[in-house]
Amino acid sequence: MPALATSVSAARSRVGRRVGHWGWPDAVCDTAQLIVSELFTNAIVHTDSDTVICRIESTGRALRIEVADEGPGLARRVPRAADGDAEAEGGRGLMLLDALAARWGVLVSERPAGCTVWAEIRP
Incomplete structure (x- = not known):
């Protein structure tokens, strides 16, 4: 999909x-949508x-989501504390991912740029 805000x-x-088509519970569907x-x-x-490429796979026991970008490659991606301002919009994404996913990680692309962040959700 195009890397535009409207694509989110x-x-x-x-x-x-x-x-939903795969028959996962609503809570799993909501979590998957939030993670994506x-x-x-x-x-x-x-x-x-x-x-930006988004892939989703159902293994029956878990739902796997992958989002791949064309960025400058692997950067240090770890949850960090958000800005102390309650009005701040950023800084919580990976902390949220860490809380919602059973496990997650980053795959390095074989190309000189880009990486894929993946997450698994279990009911």
Whole structure:
């Protein structure tokens, strides 16, 4: 999808439809949509990507989400404390991912740029 703010909503909707089609509980669907929103937003805010790729897979025991960007490569991606300002909009994405996902990580691309952040959700 194009790396545009409007694509976040589209990715969220597509994931919601697919997860619902697979028969996962509503709570898993909601969590998947939230994680896709966070990862997709991070990809467009923190990289110069033209395209962001979102993949989703159901293994029956877990739901795996991957969001790939075309950014400058692997940066240190760890949850960090958000700005102390309650009005601040940023800084909570990876902390949220850490709280919602059963496990998550970052895959380094074989290309000189880009990486994929993945998360697994279990009911």
